[in-house]
Amino acid sequence: MHPYTEITAEIDNAPAGPQIAALFDFDGTIIEGYSVFSFLREQVRRGDLAPFEILATVDAVARFGLGNADFTTLMSLSAHSMKGLKEEDYLDVAQKLFERDLAKKIIPETRALIEAHMRKGHTVAIISSATPYQVVPCAKYLGIDKVACSTIEVKNGIFTGELGGPLCFGVGKVNAALALAESNDVDLDNSYFYSDSTDDIELLEYVGKPRPLNPSNKLRDIAEKRGWPVRVFKSRSRKSVMGLTRNIATKVSLVGSVLAGLPIWALTGSKQEARNFSMSLFGDLASAVAGLKLEVVGEKNLWAARPAVFIFNHQSDIDVMICAKLLRRNFSGVGKAEIKKMPLIGVAMEYSGVVLIDRNNSKGAIAALDPLIDRIKQDQISVVMAPEGTRTHSKKPKPFKKGAFHIAMQAGVPIIPIVIHNAMDVSPMGDTLYYPGTVEVEVLAPIDTSDWTTANLHAQVSKVEALYKAALDKSTAVGE
Structure with missing residues (x-):
């Protein structure tokens, strides 16, 4: 709904x-x-x-x-x-x-x-x-x-x-x-x-x-x-210490989730199992702390074809916990290099398998993504990326960069689009507060990349962008 x-x-x-x-x-x-x-x-x-x-x-x-x-x-x-x-x-x-x-x-x-x-x-x-x-x-x-x-x-x-x-x-x-x-x-x-x-x-x-x-x-x-009907909306008037506390606590929950996964690594000898435990815990814990609820359409597509390259439109910093809550295990992500400078958070993100790239260095960024292709092929690890490369205020995505699509094409795995409709309701770009709310998410069917080539990649990316536009523009009224 x-x-x-x-x-x-x-x-x-x-x-x-x-x-x-x-x-x-x-x-x-x-x-x-x-x-x-x-x-x-x-x-x-x-x-x-x-x-x-x-x-x-x-x-x-x-x-x-x-x-x-x-x-x-x-x-x-x-x-x-x-x-x-x-x-x-x-x-x-x-x-x-x-x-x-x-x-x-x-x-x-x-x-x-x-x-x-x-x-x-x-x-x-x-x-x-x-x-x-x-x-x-x-x-x-x-x-x-x-x-x-x-x-x-x-x-x-x-x-x-x-x-x-x-x-x-x-x-x-x-x-x-x-x-x-x-x-x-x-x-x-x-x-x-x-x-x-x-x-x-x-x-x-x-x-x-x-x-x-x-x-x-x-x-x-x-x-x-x-007799005029009156509506009162308070979601943006709740600017309190609690909103800021939610923001800080969700970030701290990442560190706590990583620490909670260390015994799993020690007991099993598997770093990936520890990461799976930590990311699943983080998705649930951070969502609860932030007051985030999800309405998911097409949830079966999250598991229809793995490994895969999952892509999402980037509206808010809360997208990270949305993806963690959806994907849960056996996935890696890509983030900006500036995260390394964040005390504890940067270390926790790298431990979690997130590849941090310098967006101002195109050649270096491309080279940093190469190991992800090996992880997909050898370890059956999916990758989640925001092809816009940065957040946007609008529901209309910015033009997609091709990194995620190159990875999917070279690894021979499908692209699975995750369409986030209203993450800015919970965490607007530029705000330091988190507002409890429900975010609507659509997971579209896997897109086969087996016939993609360097020559037709631009056209394929344009088709995926069109899918996002259609999903974000379409009517979601009751009964439709």
């Missing part, structure tokens, strides 16, 4: 088609908290704000939050603080801030709602009072191509310090929704709007299906009186 089936049930059972819109506020609805603070911190770090501008902006934000200042004043201050900056530079900063700060704040349950609406073919859009620099990188990541925001004036590529037109706030959001409806043949009477704030009361009242999400106390009271 899909981990968010209960959350998406209403949408899964709703009529399909683009005539229905699903409109989402941004701050507090799609992401936990407010994106403006990430941008304010960056402006301070870069020295773009004078001390008096910092004080004025902080004061305006505080007064707006208390209801003692209007939104126009706040946005005017923000626009003035950007005067003279190049928009091109700011676009680059915006993308980096998304990857560093905002991506990890995306609320998994909200993303599940967005994806459910997309599966139904609904017209999905973000309507936000924030600027495009805050919203657009996230919209692209989520696959949303319709965005309405407040804008800041740009002339000849330079911010003028003035607002770019009417703000997308209050009635302005209704106007944005009407424009969207007109250009996309949307029926707002049968459409949804998700928001956390009474600042959006006009649009909540306008659409046929208002959906308060993580509402303020004031909006919750209004919703209760009007």
Whole structure:
């Protein structure tokens, strides 16, 4: 079962088609908290704000939050603080801030709602009072191509310090929704709007299906009186010492699992049996500590053809324990050379049979992988690798490198794709916290490599990439 089936049930059972819109506020609805603070911190770090501008902006934000200042004043201050900056530079900063700060704040349950609406073919859009620099990188990541925001004036590529037109706030959001409806043949009477704030009361009242999400106390009271269904998602608000403890404890559990396997080596004389015991224990122990649960489709494919080269799309550092929990025995992995510098962890990883390679040295990395081919042939040991070579924020994988495919081809073993759908829900890239949750995993059927050659390898890799894209894009609604 899909981990968010209960959350998406209403949408899964709703009529399909683009005539229905699903409109989402941004701050507090799609992401936990407010994106403006990430941008304010960056402006301070870069020295773009004078001390008096910092004080004025902080004061305006505080007064707006208390209801003692209007939104126009706040946005005017923000626009003035950007005067003279190049928009091109700011676009680059915006993308980096998304990857560093905002991506990890995306609320998994909200993303599940967005994806459910997309599966139904609904017209999905973000309507936000924030600027495009805050919203657009996230919209692209989520696959949303319709965005309405407040804008800041740009002339000849330079911010003028003035607002770019009417703000997308209050009635302005209704106007944005009407424009969207007109250009996309949307029926707002049968459409949804998700928001956390009474600042959006006009649009909540306008659409046929208002959906308060993580509402303020004031909006919750209004919703209760009007019979609007309320949803509260807390998975990204649990930022506590426990989350950090989970992260540290999972890493420590690797060392403990390795130590627990040493007596097996001493008693049996088999290092591989000790590794099998340690990796199986690590997969179970680390998952329990991290609060990780797995929903696995195609589990039989894990054992259908061994040895094999298992590949996985790399979304999170929690992928390591996912693979350990799935594969359990007789496998080796590949990691980055930087792991060697981690006290105890590096030693534990190498003991476990993981080959650590320098990603900046292509020739050296290839040479380091050669012994894996011998281990597959002689010891019947499978290999697990992330062909992207590094983690990515997106469900869309980065282009695959060919190392794993070369190994499978030369060893004469199949490729078995492991498709990880939502590891970032438990451990977002760039976050130091672990959030308890369920990750959906698909194990695809083994892919025969016996007819692969150097000449057709590029085409074969492209076919495997297409399998991942199809698996990650396909509908996973109940009954499908």
